[in-house]
Amino acid sequence: MEKNAYDEPISSGKYEPPSGLIGKYDNVRRLWEDEVIGIFLSPYLEQLVVEGNKIRILDLGCGSGDGYDLLMGVKRQNVTTSQHDVNVINPDLIDTYLGFDINPSLVAQANAIHGGSRGVVFQEMDFNHLLSKFDDEPPYDLYFAAYGTLSHNTDDETVRLLSQIAKHSRDGSIILCDWLGRYSYEWQPLWTKDMEQNKTIDYLISYIYSNGDEGEKEISSFPLRLLSSKETLAIIEQSSIDAGVQIETEELFDRSIFMGRHIDTAQYNPCCKPMRRALNSLLEPNFRTDLQELMVDYVPRDGFPELNDFYQNLEGCWNALVRYTMELLQRFDAEELGRLPGGGGEALDVPSFLRRTQRVPASRLQSTSQTSTTVTARSALKKAMLEMETVVTGASALNIADPRANIIEPQLCYCLRQLEMELQQGEGCGHGLVAILKVHK
Ligand SMILES: C[S@@+](CC[C@H](N)C(=O)[O-])C[C@H]1O[C@@H](n2cnc3c(N)ncnc32)[C@H](O)[C@@H]1O
Structure with a gap:
């Protein structure tokens, strides 16, 4: 047996155990964050590929x-349930996918991973110096700057970039922008009412190291812009004026509210609990989670009543859903064992649970909607509870492949994700504040 036969695969890193519990591509990134962006983007992407049009995509700050x-x-x-081909686009629908990043190592990695696909190219380039070179190029259908990319820019740079994009684009082009939210719970001590204060955060990418992994490593920080909805809308408006082109804000949403990357590090807010770890665990196959770890414990900050209200509203619904699921599981076990809690067994339907639980005060279940959506917190919570009731009732009776770990827990995570999507208000309360814009010419 050749002694060094496995050295190469080991040093390539490809021999490491796959885990969705940690790292850049953890379960939450792939199954919550990517999916939420996709759900919001889907109708706009569908419009871009009507009648099988091939599309041109520009990925700004493409990373890997x-x-x-x-x-x-x-x-x-x-x-429909029986369909298997459900994606809006596929490689055959790509005319051009051009990714730009300022970091040559990331560009090399992007080319190594995706460079072989038809029409796909990644290049080293500063996106602030890019669009002047584009005069002779046809417009793109989608300009895509995901995951906090635009927080690397000053507001002036972003206004210049967005107005260049608006001029270069065609009627109907879509622009997706993503900044860090000013009012994320992750950095609650940085919240301020004076918009001239704390415009940036000294951002550390410490979260990609698993517990203690960072060892002696010096982790460098860099400034990233934090934005509220008001500031974001002002940037978009100024870009539109400068370009002389109408830019419509179609969506403005908070993503990753209680589970942004720095919830687990508690680096900026020591009150944060490791919620992301618990959600990663919910989504991990064959892995059971202590559901108690999912309970949010929001600590309000004096002087910010509206933000506290928003967070406590979401916290109330979130915790009610987790608690209801725990009770459903206990109820199933009790029935299986032939003993119902409280003698004959208290009803565990959604309305009676809501009546019984004192922990979700009515004031926390009122409409939080300031946007076009009419969904109230109460109806969003009820919908999620009914979903979990169906899932727990149906899946608990199955005997193959641990339905608790593989069906019930992931579904609970998707219901929590849905709650976040329905209750968020696009105010900058998530790790990311995402805008989907449409150009009208
Ligand atoms: C937060 S990462 C997002 C990466 C990627 N878009 C993703 O979805 O994972 C931001 C990226 O923007 C790149 N970047 C920052 N400033 C840039 C600039 N002026 N021009 C081009 N890329 C830039 C960084 O190198 C980094 O890869």
């Missing part, structure tokens, strides 16, 4: 090209 996978994974909105 993850945007390509994200976009290829976006699902159509209305699909």
Whole structure:
């Protein structure tokens, strides 16, 4: 046996155990964050490929090209259970996918991973110096700057970039922008009412190291812009004026509210609990989670009543859903063992649970909607509870492949994701504040 036979695969890193519990591509990144962006983007992407049009995509700050996978994974909105081909786009629908990044190592990695696909190219380039070179190029259908990329820019740079994009684009082009949210719980001590204060955060990418992994490593930080909805809308408006082109804000949403990357590090807010770890665990195959770890414990900050209200509203619904699921599981076990809690057994339907639980005060279940959506917190929570009731009732009776770990827990995670999507208000309360814009010419 050749002694060194496995050295090469080991040093390549490809011999490491796959785990969705940690790292850049953890379960939450792939199954929550990427998916939420895809769900919001789906109707706009569908419009771009009507009648099988091939599309042109420009990925700004493409990093290692993850945007390509994200976009290829976006699902159509209305699909039936029996359909298997549900993605909006596929490699055959790509005319051009051009990714730019300032970091040559990331560009090399992007080319190594995706460079072989037809029409796909990644190049080293500063996106602030890019569009002046584009005069002779046809417009792109989608300009895509995901995962906090635009927080690397000053506001002036972003206004210049967006107005160049608006001029270069065609009627109907879509622009997706993503910044860090000013009011994420992850950095609650940085919240301020004076918009001239704390405009940036000294951002550390410490979260990709698993516990203690960082050892002696010096982790460098860099400034990233934090934005509220008001500041974001002002940037978009100024870009539109400068370009002389109408840029419509179609969506403005908070992503990753209680589970952004720095919830687990508690580096900026020591009150944060490791919620991301718990959600990663929910999504991990064959892995059971202590559901108690999913309970949010929001600590309000004096002087910010509206933000506290928003967070406590979401916290109330979130915790109610987790608690209801725990009770459903206990109820199933009790029935299986022939003993119902409380003698004859208290009803565990959604309305009676909501009546009984004192922990979700009515004031926390009122409408939080300031946007076009009419969904109230109460109806979003009820919908999620009914979903979990169906899942727990149906799956608990199965005997193959640990239905608790493989069906019930992931579904609970998707219901929590849905709650986040329905209750968020696009105010900058998530790790990311995402805008989907449409150009009208
Ligand atoms: C937060 S990462 C996002 C990476 C990628 N878009 C993703 O979805 O994972 C931001 C990226 O923007 C790149 N970047 C920052 N400033 C840039 C600039 N002026 N021009 C081009 N790329 C830039 C960084 O190198 C980094 O890869």
